[in-house]
Amino acid sequence: MYFGLSEEQVFFQDNVKKFLTDNASIEEIRKIANGEGDELQKEIFQGIVNLGINTLLVPEEYGGLGVGLLHAVAISQALGNGVGPIPFSGSYVMAPIALNLAGSDDQKSKYLSKIATNEVRFGIGLSEFVGAREDAGIEISNGKASGRALFVADAENADHIILSNKAGVMFVIDSSTSGVELNKLTTVDKTRAFHEVILKNVDCDILEKSEKDIELAKKVVDAGRIILAADTLGASESMIEKAVAYSKERKQFNRTIGSFQAVKHMCAEMASELEPCYALVWQAAHSFDNDSVEESRLLACMAKSHLSEVGKEISKKSTEVHGGMGFTDLLGLHYWFKRIGLNRQLLGAPELVREEAAEIQGFNQ
Amino acid sequence: MNLEFGTEYNDFISEVQDFCKEYSNATITTNNDKKFEILDALPVNSNEKTGKTVNRSDWQRILIEKGYFARSVPKEYGGYGGEPDIIKSRIIATEFSKYKVPSAMGGQGIDMLVPTLLEWGTEEQKQKHVKSTLHGETIWCQGYSEPNAGSDLANLQTKGELIDGNWVINGQKIWTSTAQFSQMMFCLIRTEPEASKHAGISFILIPMDTPGIEIRPLVDMTLKAGFNEVFFDDVTVPEDCLVAKRGEGWSVANSVLGHERGSLANPNATMNRLNTLIGLMKEETIDGRRLIDIPSYRDRLLKVQGRVMAVQAHSLRLLSSKINPEQNVKLGSMIQKLVGTELRHELEGLAIDIMGELGTLYEDDPNVRDGGSWQFTYMYFLGLIIGGGTNQIQKNIISERGLGMPREPKVTVEV
Numbered sequence: 013m014y015f016g017l018s019e020e021q022v023f024f025q026d027n028v029k030k031f032l033t034d035n036a037s038i039e040e041i042r043k044i045a046n047g048e049g050d051e052l053q054k055e056i057f058q059g060i061v062n063l064g065i066n067t068l069l070v071p072e073e074y075g076g077l078g079v080g081l082l083h084a085v086a087i088s089q090a091l092g093n094g095v096g097p098i099p100f101s102g103s104y105v106m107a108p109i110a111l112n113l114a115g116s117d118d119q120k121s122k123y124l125s126k127i128a129t130n131e132v133r134f135g136i137g138l139s140e141f142v143g144a145r146e147d148a149g150i151e152i153s154n155g156k157a158s159g160r161a162l163f164v165a166d167a168e169n170a171d172h173i174i175l176s177n178k179a180g181v182m183f184v185i186d187s188s189t190s191g192v193e194l195n196k197l198t199t200v201d202k203t204r205a206f207h208e209v210i211l212k213n214v215d216c217d218i219l220e221k222s223e224k225d226i227e228l229a230k231k232v233v234d235a236g237r238i239i240l241a242a243d244t245l246g247a248s249e250s251m252i253e254k255a256v257a258y259s260k261e262r263k264q265f266n267r268t269i270g271s272f273q274a275v276k277h278m279c280a281e282m283a284s285e286l287e288p289c290y291a292l293v294w295q296a297a298h299s300f301d302n303d304s305v306e307e308s309r310l311l312a313c314m315a316k317s318h319l320s321e322v323g324k325e326i327s328k329k330s331t332e333v334h335g336g337m338g339f340t341d342l343l344g345l346h347y348w349f350k351r352i353g354l355n356r357q358l359l360g361a362p363e364l365v366r367e368e369a370a371e372i373q374g375f376n377q
Numbered sequence: 378m379n380l381e382f383g384t385e386y387n388d389f390i391s392e393v394q395d396f397c398k399e400y401s402n403a404t405i406t407t408n409n410d411k412k413f414e415i416l417d418a419l420p421v422n423s424n425e426k427t428g429k430t431v432n433r434s435d436w437q438r439i440l441i442e443k444g445y446f447a448r449s450v451p452k453e454y455g456g457y458g459g460e461p462d463i464i465k466s467r468i469i470a471t472e473f474s475k476y477k478v479p480s481a482m483g484g485q486g487i488d489m490l491v492p493t494l495l496e497w498g499t500e501e502q503k504q505k506h507v508k509s510t511l512h513g514e515t516i517w518c519q520g521y522s523e524p525n526a527g528s529d530l531a532n533l534q535t536k537g538e539l540i541d542g543n544w545v546i547n548g549q550k551i552w553t554s555t556a557q558f559s560q561m562m563f564c565l566i567r568t569e570p571e572a573s574k575h576a577g578i579s580f581i582l583i584p585m586d587t588p589g590i591e592i593r594p595l596v597d598m599t600l601k602a603g604f605n606e607v608f609f610d611d612v613t614v615p616e617d618c619l620v621a622k623r624g625e626g627w628s629v630a631n632s633v634l635g636h637e638r639g640s641l642a643n644p645n646a647t648m649n650r651l652n653t654l655i656g657l658m659k660e661e662t663i664d665g666r667r668l669i670d671i672p673s674y675r676d677r678l679l680k681v682q683g684r685v686m687a688v689q690a691h692s693l694r695l696l697s698s699k700i701n702p703e704q705n706v707k708l709g710s711m712i713q714k715l716v717g718t719e720l721r722h723e724l725e726g727l728a729i730d731i732m733g734e735l736g737t738l739y740e741d742d743p744n745v746r747d748g749g750s751w752q753f754t755y756m757y758f759l760g761l762i763i764g765g766g767t768n769q770i771q772k773n774i775i776s777e778r779g780l781g782m783p784r785e786p787k788v789t790v791e792v
Contacts, residue, residue, distance in 0.1 A: 259782065270782040270783050280779070285716075318686075369682070
C-alpha cells in the first residue's frame with residue numbers, strides 16, 4: 013500500500029516547479045500579465061513542453077507516455093504553485109482525454125500522435141455542457157456547427173478546438189477555418205487565456221463515440237475538475253509558504269509579525285485546511301484512473317468544490333498576513349489570488365458542483 | 378499510488394469480515410456497572426442494536442484472543458502477542474466500522490497508560506498493571522491538569538516528597554475523567570522543586586483507595602459528570618510507584634500524548650456519523666417536505682461531506698506514511714486533532730440545525746431523536762476542542778513546529 017505521488021511523479025513535478033522558479037519570476041509573470049511578454053511566454057511554454065507535459069495523457073500507441081491523471085495532477089500542482097503562464101488543463105489533459113475516450117481509431121491516430129509530437133495543440137470548451145450562461149451553446153447540424161461557446165480553455169494559438177453541444181456530442185474544429193471567431197476574454201487571471209468562440213456553419217469532425225454516449229463528455233469534465241482542484245492546491249500551498257516566509261521577515265513592535273499569535277493562528281488554520289486536500293485530490297485522480305464512474309465522479313465533484321472553498325479562504329488569509337503589501341501589485345501575490353479565483357468558477361462553481369454530487373448520490377428526488 | 382493492501386492480506390480480511398458478520402450491530406452489556414458505562418464514551422443509537430448481546434468483560438477477552446485488540450501487546454502482559462502490523466490494524470478498524478461491530482473498551486488506561494508502561498515501566502510494573510488494564514479489571518484516570526496548569530501544563534504544582542521510602546503527595550488535580558470509577562490514577566507530580574519547570578516532574582501511579590484522596594464530581598455542559606476534581610492530602614504511596622526516573626515525568630507523558638490527540642477524531646467514526654445524518658435528513662420532514670430536499674440544508678450537508686471525505690483520504694495518506702517511512706507527513710499528522718474535532722462539532726451542529734426546534738430536545742424527552750446523541754455529541758466535541766490541548770494550543774504547535782514560525786516572546790513585565 014502506498015498512498016501518495018510516486019517518486020517519478022514527484023521528480024516530474026519538481027522539474028516543472030524548478031523550471032518555473034528559474035524562468036517565471038514575479039517580474040516575468042508581470043510582464044506576461046501586462047501583455048508585454050509574448051516571446052517570454054513562448055519560451056516558458058517551450059521549456060515546459062520540453063519536459064514532456066504534452067505526452068502525459070496520450071496513450072503509448074500514439075507516441076505518448078500514457079500515464080494516468082494522477083501524473084497530470086502532480087504537474088498541475090506545480091503549475092498552480094508557480095502560476096505557470098502556459099496552457100495545460102485544456103490542451104494536455106481534457107483534450108487528449110476527450111480524443112482518447114470519444115475518438116474513432118482514425119481520429120485518435122490523426123490527433124493524438126500529433127499532440128505527442130507537439131505538432132498540434134488543442135483548446136477545449138465544455139462550459140455550456142456544464143451550464144450555459146447568456147444562453148450560449150452550440151448546435152450541430154449536418155456536420156456543421158454554429159453557436160457560441162464561452163470560457164474555452166487554452167484556445168489561444170491552438171490549432172484545433174474541441175467543443176460540444178448540450179447533449180455532450182464533442183467535435184473538433186480547425187481554428188483557422190472560416191466561420192470561426194475567437195475573442196479573448198479579459199478575466200482577472202492574466203496567467204491563462206480563455207476565449208469566447210463563435211462558430212458560423214463550421215465544418216466539424218464529430219468524435220464518434222460521443223454521439224451516443226453523454227457519459228464521455230462528463231468524464232472529460234471530471235478530469236478537468238480534478239486538474240483545476242490540483243492547480244488550486246498548488247497555488248494555495250504557495251500562498252501559505254509566502255505568508256509564512258513574509259511573517260518571519262516583516263517586523264512591527266520590534267518583533268517579527270510571525271511571533272504574534274494572531275498571525276500564527278491564521279497560518280496554522282490555512283495549513284490545517286489545506287493539508288487534507290492533498291489526499292482528496294490525489295484520491296480523486298487515482299479513482300478517475302481506476303474506479304467506476306459513480307465512485308470517481310463523486311470524488312471529482314468533492315475535490316473541485318472543496319478545494320474551491322479552501323482555496324478561497326487561503327487566498328484571503330494569505331493576503332491578510334501580508335498586510336498592505338499583500339494588496340499591492342508590487343508583491344504580485346494577487347496573481348495567485350486571481351488564479352484560485354478563476355479556478356473556482358471554471359467547470360462549475362462550488363454550489364453547482366455540490367448539487368451534482370447530491371444527484372450522484374440520489375439525495376434529491 | 379497503490380491502495381491495495383496486497384494479496385497476502387486477503388485471508389486476514391475475510392477472517393475479520395467473518396467475525397464482523399457474526400457480531401454486526403451487537404450490544405455490549407455492562408450489567409449496570411457504571412465503570413464500564415462511562416468508558417463507552419458516546420451514546421450509540423439504540424435502534425441500531427439489532428445483533429448479539431455480549432457482556433463487556435467477555436467482549437474484551439474475545440477481542441484479545443482473536444487479536445483484534447491489544448494486538449501487538451506481548452502475551453505475557455495479557456495481549457495477543459502479534460507482530461506490529463499497521464495494515465492489519467487498519468483492516469480491523471475499517472471492517473469493524475463497516476459492519477458496526479462494537480469496538481473494544483477504550484479509556485485512558487488502555488489508550489495512554491498501557492503504551493506508557495510498555496515503553497517506560499519496570500518488569501514488575503508491566504506484570505502488575507498491563508493485563509488487568511487490557512481486560513478492563515483496572516480502570517485508570519489521568520491526573521495531569523490542575524487549576525493553574527491547563528494549557529501551561531508544565532506549571533503543575535501538586536507536590537510529591539520522598540519520605541522514608543514513600544511518596545507523600547499534596548495538591549489538586551482537575552478535569553480528571555472517570556476518577557470516581559477508577560482503581561488507579563497515573564499522574565504528574567512535582568518532585569524536584571529545585572529543578573527547572575519541565576525537569577521537576579515525575580510520573581507516579583496512585584491507587585485511588587489510598588487514604589487522603591477526595592473526589593468531587595464536576596458536571597459538564599452535557600449534564601454528565603464526565604470530570605472530577607481530585608484532592609490529595611498527605612496521600613502516601615510506596616517509592617516503586619514511580620515510573621521511569623525522578624524528573625523524567627514530562628518526557629514520559631509526552632511520549633504518549635500524541636496517541637490521545639490522534640484518537641480524539643477518528644475519521645471512520647466521523648464518516649459513520651455523516652451517514653447517520655444523511656439518513657436523518659431523508660427521514661425528517663418540514664411541511665411534509667424531506668429535509669434533504671431543501672437546497673440550503675442539502676448544500677450544507679454536501680459541504681461537510683467534502684470535508685469528511687478529505688479527512689478520510691488524509692487518514693490513508695497518514696497510514697501510508699507509517700508503512701512507508703520515507704513519506705514525510707509531519708505537518709499532516711499535527712493537524713489531526715484540530716481538524717477532526719472542529720469538523721465533528723460542525724457535523725453534529727448541522728444535524729441540530731436541520732431539525733430546528735426538535736434539535737433542541739434532550740435527555741429523555743419522548744420526541745428526542747437518536748437518544749439525544751446529536752446535542753450530546755455537539756457539546757461533547759466542544760469539550761474535545763478545548764481538552765487534550767486546546768485547539769489554540771494546537772495552532773501554536775502547528776505554526777511553531779510544523780511551519781517553523783517563531784515562538785511567542787516571553788513576557789518579562791509583571792502584569
